[in-house]
Amino acid sequence: xxxxxxxxxxxxxxxxxxxxxxxxxxxxxxxxxxxxxxxxxxxxxxxxxxxxxxxxxxxxxxxxxxxxxxxxxxxxxxxxxxxxxxxxxxxxxxxxxxxxxxxxxxxxxxxxxxxxxxxxxxxxxxxxxxxxxxxxxxxxxxxxxxxxxxxxxxxxxxxxxxxxxxxxxxxxxxxxxxxxxxxxxxxxxxxxxxxxxxxxxxxxxxxxxxxxxxxxxxxxxxxxxxxxxxxxxxxxxxxxxxxxxxxxxxxxxxxxxxxxxxxxxxxxxxxxxxxxxxxxxxxxxxxxxxxxxxxxxxxxxxxxxxxxxxxxxxxxxxxxxxxxxxxxxxxxxxxxxxx
Amino acid sequence: xxxxxxxxxxxxxxxxxxxxxxxxxxxxxxxxxxxxxxxxxxxxxxxxxxxxxxxxxxxxxxxxxxxxxxxxxxxxxxxxxxxxxxxxxxxxxxxxxxxxxxxxxxxxxxxxxxxxxxxxxxxxxxxxxxxxxxxxxxxxxxxxxxxxxxxxxxxxxxxxxxxxxxxxxxxxxxxxxxxxxxxxxxxxxxxxxxxxxxxxxxxxxxxxxxxxxxxxxxxxxxxxxxxxxx
Ligand SMILES: Nc1ncnc2c1ncn2[C@@H]1O[C@H](COP(=O)(O)OP(=O)(O)O)[C@@H](O)[C@H]1O
Ligand SMILES: [Mg+2]
Numbered sequence: 001x002x003x004x005x006x007x008x009x010x011x012x013x014x015x016x017x018x019x020x021x022x023x024x025x026x027x028x029x030x031x032x033x034x035x036x037x038x039x040x041x042x043x044x045x046x047x048x049x050x051x052x053x054x055x056x057x058x059x060x061x062x063x064x065x066x067x068x069x070x071x072x073x074x075x076x077x078x079x080x081x082x083x084x085x086x087x088x089x090x091x092x093x094x095x096x097x098x099x100x101x102x103x104x105x106x107x108x109x110x111x112x113x114x115x116x117x118x119x120x121x122x123x124x125x126x127x128x129x130x131x132x133x134x135x136x137x138x139x140x141x142x143x144x145x146x147x148x149x150x151x152x153x154x155x156x157x158x159x160x161x162x163x164x165x166x167x168x169x170x171x172x173x174x175x176x177x178x179x180x181x182x183x184x185x186x187x188x189x190x191x192x193x194x195x196x197x198x199x200x201x202x203x204x205x206x207x208x209x210x211x212x213x214x215x216x217x218x219x220x221x222x223x224x225x226x227x228x229x230x231x232x233x234x235x236x237x238x239x240x241x242x243x244x245x246x247x248x249x250x251x252x253x254x255x256x257x258x259x260x261x262x263x264x265x266x267x268x269x270x271x272x273x274x275x276x277x278x279x280x281x282x283x284x285x286x287x288x289x290x291x292x293x294x295x296x297x298x299x300x301x302x303x304x305x306x307x308x309x310x311x312x313x314x315x316x317x318x319x320x321x322x323x324x325x326x327x328x329x330x331x332x333x334x335x336x337x338x339x
Numbered sequence: 340x341x342x343x344x345x346x347x348x349x350x351x352x353x354x355x356x357x358x359x360x361x362x363x364x365x366x367x368x369x370x371x372x373x374x375x376x377x378x379x380x381x382x383x384x385x386x387x388x389x390x391x392x393x394x395x396x397x398x399x400x401x402x403x404x405x406x407x408x409x410x411x412x413x414x415x416x417x418x419x420x421x422x423x424x425x426x427x428x429x430x431x432x433x434x435x436x437x438x439x440x441x442x443x444x445x446x447x448x449x450x451x452x453x454x455x456x457x458x459x460x461x462x463x464x465x466x467x468x469x470x471x472x473x474x475x476x477x478x479x480x481x482x483x484x485x486x487x488x489x490x491x492x493x494x495x496x497x498x499x500x501x502x503x504x505x506x507x508x509x510x511x512x513x514x515x516x517x518x519x520x521x522x523x524x525x526x527x528x529x530x531x532x533x534x535x536x537x538x539x540x541x542x543x544x545x546x547x548x549x550x551x552x553x554x555x556x557x558x559x560x561x562x563x564x565x566x567x568x569x
Contacts, residue, residue, distance in 0.1 A: 031461050031496050059465060059536045068498075075498050129511060138514055154518045158501070172482050176457050186457070187484045190491035229482075236484050 006073045010066075015039040015046055022077045024189070028069060032058055043069060076192070086110060086164065086244035087148055089131065089271050094142030096295025097123070102143075104296045106289070108273075110244065113266050115282040116275040118291030124275040125169075127291060128247045131273065132165050133157075141294065166241045168233050169249035174221035180204060180232065181217045187240055199239060206264070207235035212255035227255025234261045238268055245271045252278035259284065259314070280317055283310045340419055341426045341523040346440050346466050347450030348459075349432050352476035354383045355507030356450050356516075357428055358390055363513040364426070364520065369393065372424040374415040376408050376431040376440070383430070393422060403546075404431065405538035408440045413529050420527065426520070439465030441535040446523040448516075449500075452477045453489050460492040465536040468497050472519055478504045479511070 010018060016039040019025050029035050033054060038046045047055075047062045055065055088109045093102030108114055116124045123141075130143045134157045137144050144151065152160065176183060184203050188196035208214050211231035215224060224232060230251050237246060246265060252258065262284050265272055274281055282288050283306055290297045319338065326333060347353045361371050372393040375383050379398060387394035395418060399407035408431055419427035431440045441447040449470035451460065454477050460467055467473065473493050478486045490502050501519065505512040543559035 027461075027495055058468070071498050072495070076495070129509075133511060133514070154515070158503075158515055158518075166483050168483065169479075171480050173480060174485065175454055175481050176485055176488075178457075183484070186488050190488045233482050233484070236482075241483070 090146035092144040096293045102295040111269045113272045113285040115285035115288040122291045123294035165245045166243035167247045179218045183221045203235045203239045207232040210256045231256045248274040343446045344429045345448045351450045351452045352507040353450045359510040359513045363517040370425040374429045433466045437464045439536040448472045450474045469535040473500045
């Protein structure tokens, strides 16, 4: 609907019906302390009964309030967000920490998983940050990021920024005082998702599958363990996010099924970069970027031989996991468990 | 000279954002000045001085901070022009949710932090609703989903605003803010320009120093809370 259509619609429908059609309108009323307004009338008439003083406290008169409502509806009453199609991302090299040229031009296409490896402090997070802000030779590294083969101007960067990239890192925590269900509902509503209930349910089941330790849906998000939080963040990103690029910064220490997590994300035809020290994650990727002294030193394609060793690594990983579980449940560790 | 007003609740990261911003503006040292409007004390002077940024601080004391701001902003502008600045940034702490130091035609930035609670954007009044740009800080330590929900709540109350995430420590996101600041218009005076929103109306006996409680002592502009059964 255009603004004009909304104007006609709002004028000819009682507020109760508008709220029925667009539940989000309730937020608008709450924001302007109009919760108690008469719902049996169309908004223009209902506003007649509101005291001037209340509106004045928001710097508005009746006309101004109506205009605000039309603008709000136009922005928030639309169907689900559409996302930008990104088929490729290109990293054009800049300078490393020693100011030496980084001779690289790497294109990653959607559906690809790329890992980023290198010592602590070498510049893995910096590379992910360059991608996040769609650097145009204006960050300390001088790298340039192209989307679908093209450079971006400031306005495109602004408009795309945030929508293009979803991030997940070890430093991230939940801070909202909400239960898992409330949190997922809030996010689904914010995304203007149509089938919110379904998505919430799906996210929750998925998070529990990834988490080492299960949790009920009415747990407060702030009370989840590190692993459970990470699992919920991954499930949320995989199921709810429209962002075509996903950046993951060192999540290996979390108690989650990493293999399943990456498989889940990879299924979504997105571009995925994972900074990691974990051989399992690194080898699950199609390619890995090796960072040295702040620069991309080389890019290695995961070979079939490497992939074969993945099975062996996984076995070792499972063994460690078994030890961890035994410790947790108070059992004794003996050497013959290794056999 | 360009003028930009930055406001935000206490501790939302205004000073960090301004410091990073000045770094990111890519302008000559000394060509950007700051006027900080505060209430009682301020520890920001040091931060600016350490960074070699000319700064002037004003304390509103017992005056309503918004009234204090409006009655001094033109002098601040003239100070900036005389000092030869190309850009003057005013920083003011929004001390009540009704504060709004924004002027029509002057680029206005509201700084708010991601940890301040999910409904905070909806509770802050004109300071959030009338800003041209809303900067959200401390986003690096909360989940992606919460960042999105927070930005959504900001958009709900200020649909027209540009929302920018800035990391006050690393400066991530600052380049975008700098881009918009370069578009701020040049001014020589603020005379005859108007505030975007009225300052709190308060000419009552308590404004003039009354401290006693009770109806007999209340005079001037009053607003009474109604309790049930009265
Ligand atoms: N090419 C570069 N030029 C300048 N500084 C860099 C470069 N790459 C990385 N850095 C800086 O080096 C520091 C460590 O990098 P970081 O990305 O945190 O390392 P890692 O994530 O690998 O542990 C950061 O301050 C980062 O900004
Ligand atoms: Mg790192």
